[in-house]
Amino acid sequence: MAGSLIEISSNTLGSDTSSVTLTGIDSTFDVYKFTLNNVIPDTADADLQFRFTESGSPNTTSNYDNAYKSLRSDTTFSNSSATNNDKINLTGSMENDSNTGGQNSILYVFNANNSSEFTFATLENVFLAEDGTMLGNQGGFVLTQTTTVDGGQFFFDSGNIRSGARFVLYGLRK
Amino acid sequence: MATKEELQAQADQEIEDAKPLYKQVNNERLEFTDDDYAQAKTDLGNSKWNDQQFGYIQARQNAYPPITDQLDEIYHNGIDAWKVIIKKVKDDNPKPS
Secondary structure: OOOOEEEEEEEEOOOOEOEEEEEOOOOOOOEEEEEEEOOOEOOOOEOEEEEEEEOOEEOOOOOEEEEEEEEEOOOOOEEEEEEEEOOEEOOOOEOOOOOOOOEEEEEEEEOOOOOOOOEEEEEEEEEEOOOOOEEEEEEEEEEOOOOOOOEEEEEEOOOOEOOOOEEEEEEEOO | OOOHHHHHHHHHHHHHHHOOOEEEEOOEEEEOOHHHHHHHHHHHHHHHHHHHHHHHHHHHHHHOOOHHHHHHHHHHHHHHHHHHHHHHHHHHOOOOO
């Protein structure tokens, strides 16, 4: 259906920035979608991480579980999983070259604004590791709290997100 | 091997040295609040601890040859030759004592 993807918030970084927060999730839509394009760390081997936000502030409780398959171009695929973390690792260690590095992701978010349900998300991305290996993660994660989520925060485990990265939050029309 | 407290102190200093830090919220660029700085220090300290204690797991996963190559090595050269390859990966990426 044409016009079913509604942009809610977009951020294109004009300067290196430590974190990016997009809010605007409410009861308007059942499903929300984050897209990340050209997200590069300014520090070698940094991991891109994520937290849901409530009233604009990141939820830092140890209630994040994740499971995904890590696809890679150089060796056997591996599984990644964790329970009761205080954040989600969206990537492994990333290349920080501003020309050849980069990470591109899509996250679909479910039940976010429903205060009686856990908030779920699916993840798919592709990025380059510091040694140039291409990797991609496919899977999902859940915030095991019945809270009202209104957005998400993206950040690296060290250093900044380089200028030029673009983050967009969409709602999927019912 | 650094203690968790030593790594947290390093993280605290790195964040102090990096000030001012900025966040972008719905396309508005803002300097970190005191709470943001405190969280950044905690996160960086935990990251350093996890890298030190558990980084070898990911490093070994990345360094092991594909399973098909390992099976081929066993078929052609035997278990002992395969063990040499696996031991090198483990030795290159030691588990913290």
